[in-house]
Amino acid sequence: MNFSSKLLENAVLEFSKLPGIGQKTALRLVLHLLNQDKSDVERFSVAMTKLRNEIQHCRVCFNISDHTVCEICASHKRDRGTICVVEDTRDVMAIENTNQYNGVYHVLGGLISPMDGVGPSDLEVDTLVERIKANEVREVIFALSATMEGDTTIFYLHKRLKDFKINISTIARGIAFGGELEYVDEITLGRSIATRVPYESSLAK
Amino acid sequence: MNFSSKLLENAVLEFSKLPGIGQKTALRLVLHLLNQDKSDVERFSVAMTKLRNEIQHCRVCFNISDHTVCEICASHKRDRGTICVVEDTRDVMAIENTNQYNGVYHVLGGLISPMDGVGPSDLEVDTLVERIKANEVREVIFALSATMEGDTTIFYLHKRLKDFKINISTIARGIAFGGELEYVDEITLGRSIATRVPYESSLAK
Numbered sequence: 001m002n003f004s005s006k007l008l009e010n011a012v013l014e015f016s017k018l019p020g021i022g023q024k025t026a027l028r029l030v031l032h033l034l035n036q037d038k039s040d041v042e043r044f045s046v047a048m049t050k051l052r053n054e055i056q057h058c059r060v061c062f063n064i065s066d067h068t069v070c071e072i073c074a075s076h077k078r079d080r081g082t083i084c085v086v087e088d089t090r091d092v093m094a095i096e097n098t099n100q101y102n103g104v105y106h107v108l109g110g111l112i113s114p115m116d117g118v119g120p121s122d123l124e125v126d127t128l129v130e131r132i133k134a135n136e137v138r139e140v141i142f143a144l145s146a147t148m149e150g151d152t153t154i155f156y157l158h159k160r161l162k163d164f165k166i167n168i169s170t171i172a173r174g175i176a177f178g179g180e181l182e183y184v185d186e187i188t189l190g191r192s193i194a195t196r197v198p199y200e201s202s203l204a205k
Numbered sequence: 206m207n208f209s210s211k212l213l214e215n216a217v218l219e220f221s222k223l224p225g226i227g228q229k230t231a232l233r234l235v236l237h238l239l240n241q242d243k244s245d246v247e248r249f250s251v252a253m254t255k256l257r258n259e260i261q262h263c264r265v266c267f268n269i270s271d272h273t274v275c276e277i278c279a280s281h282k283r284d285r286g287t288i289c290v291v292e293d294t295r296d297v298m299a300i301e302n303t304n305q306y307n308g309v310y311h312v313l314g315g316l317i318s319p320m321d322g323v324g325p326s327d328l329e330v331d332t333l334v335e336r337i338k339a340n341e342v343r344e345v346i347f348a349l350s351a352t353m354e355g356d357t358t359i360f361y362l363h364k365r366l367k368d369f370k371i372n373i374s375t376i377a378r379g380i381a382f383g384g385e386l387e388y389v390d391e392i393t394l395g396r397s398i399a400t401r402v403p404y405e406s407s408l409a410k
Binding site: 001002003004005006007008010011013014015017018019020021025027028029030031032033034036038041042043044045046047048049050051052053054055063064065066070071072088089090092093096097 | 206207210211212213218219220222223226232234235239245249250251252255257258259268270275293294295297301302
């Protein structure tokens with residue numbers, strides 16, 4: 001593209017480094033910012049640098065947090081005997097939004113993926129083991145994506161945790177609520193038949 | 206959404222003010238930034254504030270520019286007798302990318318749109334008239350969008366400029382190159398028949 005200004009070109013270049021943002025979208029966003037008040041653009045920029053410079057990882061669950069211990073781990077209302085193991089912050093948010101979970105979390109920071117060179121040592125696995133050793137934990141719930149990487153990670157974690165006297169569970173997999181049977185993919189449908197549950201236990205408590 | 210951090214919530218809020226960016230996309234982009242080096246995020250932020258604080262409008266053509274006069278207006282290779290009137294910077298870029306135009310520009314900064322409360326006084330119309338009065342201009346080309354607002358603006362500008370001894374033209378409208386006839390909309394096809402051109406003049410010089 002033929003920019004009339006180096007400043008503009010530079011801003012577009014920075015924006016187009018973001019995932020899913022091409023050069024045309026970047027230009028549209030930058031020109032939008034250019035039409036805003038200086039104070040608005042300043043506020044935008046400060047929010048990004050402040051986030052990057054001041055954010056911490058909770059030293060208990062490794063979720064991102066404004067303090068050394070996150071709000072969930074610090075709360076006395078949460079059941080610390082139940083740990084839900086998730087991939088990243090977004091999953092914590094998604095589960096929190098359901099209002100169905102009152103335990104605490106452990107954020108792995110990724111999934112085991114040999115293809116991408118991510119092994120257990122790159123994730124918060126040892127810290128999870130330490131946490132279970134040091135605290136009275138009754139149950140560990142794996143809430144990981146239903147992908148190859150998620151399954152690999154669950155398999156590995158199960159091996160590491162199976163000698164502890166704790167319940168290990170995974171979130172239920174099957175047909176989504178509201179899902180029409182004819183549009184469900186074969187693997188999900190097939191496995192949901194194979195892993196069928198008694199009617200009574202399918203009702204939420 | 207249930208954010209675990211005020212810093213994160215604030216950054217997502219700022220990002221989701223951008224056009225076409227919802228809360229989920231904003232979160233994805235912010236988490237991407239969070240995974241970058243501090244220096245990268247700093248560079249991103251600085252590019253935005255620097256752009257907003259230091260950008261100028263060329264005092265000849267009102268295109269955005271790093272200097273008081275833009276590169277195009279300052280260039281001795283451009284034909285200053287031909288002015289192409291466009292809506293905004295993006296149009297200048299688009300025309301520059303064609304490599305088919307060697308004149309200079311005049312950026313209106315918008316189009317006349319009574320619905321949005323934009324009248325001629327909000328645009329760089331008077332400055333265009335002054336520019337034609339003060340300089341030896343042979344031709345003014347309207348390169349505006351083929352919309353109601355574009356047509357209204359052309360109609361108004363033509364009224365303001367018609368007493369000057371200059372050629373006034375608009376960019377050609379019709380079927381796009383590579384366009385298949387059966388997929389062209391009726392208005393474009395109808396008008397392209399009504400405004401048909403002699404075969405010889407349809408060939409680019």
